[in-house]
Amino acid sequence: MSALPLFPSSWISEEHRMLQDSVARFFKQEWVPRAAEWREAGMMGRDTWLQAGANGLLCASMPEEYGGGGGDFGHDAIILLEQAKANLSGFGGGLHSAIVGPYILHYGSEEQKQRWLPKMASGELVGAIAMTEPGTGSDLQNVATHARRDGDHYVLSGQKVFITNGQNANLIIVVCKTDKTQAAKGISLLVVEVEKADGTLVDGFRRGRNLDKIGMKAQDTSELFFDEVRVPVANLLGGANGEEGQGFFQLMQELPQERLIIAVTAVGSMERALTETLAYTQERKAFGKTIWNFQNTRFKLAEVQSQVLAARAFVDACMEAHLKGQLDAARAALAKAWTTDLACKVMDECLQLFGGYGYMMEYPIAELYADARVARIYGGTNEIMKELASRFM
Secondary structure, three states: OOOOOOOOOOOOOOOHHHHHHHHHHHHHHHHHHHHHHHHHHHOOOOOHHHHHHOOOOOOOOOHHHHOOOOOOOOHHHHHHHHHHHOOOOOOOOOHHHHHHHHHHHHHHOOHHHHHHHHHHHHOOOOOOEEEEOEOOOOOHHHHHOOEEEOOEEEEEEEEEEEEEEEOOOOEEEEEEEEEOOOOOHHEEEEEEEEEEOOOOOOOOOOEEEEEEOOOOOOOOEEEEEEEEEEEEHHEEOOOOOOOOOOOOHHHHHHHHHHHHHHHHHHHHHHHHHHHHHHHHHOOOEEEEEEHOOOOHHHHHHHHHHHHHHHHHHHHHHHHHHHHOOOOOOOHHHHHHHHHHHHHHHHHHHHHHHHHHHHHOOOHHHHHHHHHHHHHHHOOOHHHHHHHHOOOOO
């Protein structure tokens, strides 16, 4: 029985479908067999990034002139959907390709694009963005990390936490204050190349712990420390004129896509959860019949299917708008908040139908359940998303 007879998503072209088939096959054959290994290690190795680059999984929407795939955001979204369906939450490629890459493409100088984007596409450079601090989450205007100008360099000091790709990243966009007397207008984005040519870390930079999380066990989420790290002024993301104080505007422009990424991933993970639960309930027997044959099971999964279909339709509408450049911050915030809240409910309903086995990590539903929870927090908490959306009502 098919889990989800989905209506075709109008934004998915034939080219997207070809990519979808290729990516799904790659994940199934190459990475899913290694998933337990990466969960145990707490991260995916640097070699996987080179493999991802060689197989077209990185920077799919970056222009070909910068080494990318020459596609649109739909190509990135297809990879994210298939990654979620494959239950590979440890791979930070979505952040690398569809968050870090666009900051450089949209706000970097031509020299910066030529220097960094091709190596991001190949996997030689692994990207991260360092926003959150121990005392500052969603309130980005009040970050404490600061950079003072010293000739042709900035001297960067501060601490960041919960940074995706933190153990693997060697190209990190750091949100910092270049003018501590200002709030939003004092924020700039500095791109820090944290490794020297020989692979050792630059002076003053240190990776902290690979954090032990409830879920997303294979993803390296880390603390990062900057102690008077010297960063060339040429690494400022300030547009053609290299202006300080553009960071907050840049962040606000890019956050809608980040939130759409989270919504896309939530939909993919819900679809996988429903598929797993249908298969399990049709095989598992209790009291002489399959779990599926109990009316409560069928009613529960019919409800879940309606929720997943509704979420897919909402995200499809957001995808269409975004591909036309029409997705506003309020709609993106609602999509992120609603789909991630819903994903947690869906995972809970599905896990319940597995009984005790649903609580065992050897079953994919347990990992899906644990991984889903953080999506209501990162990218801006859902409470902040609702506050933001309410301002435009």
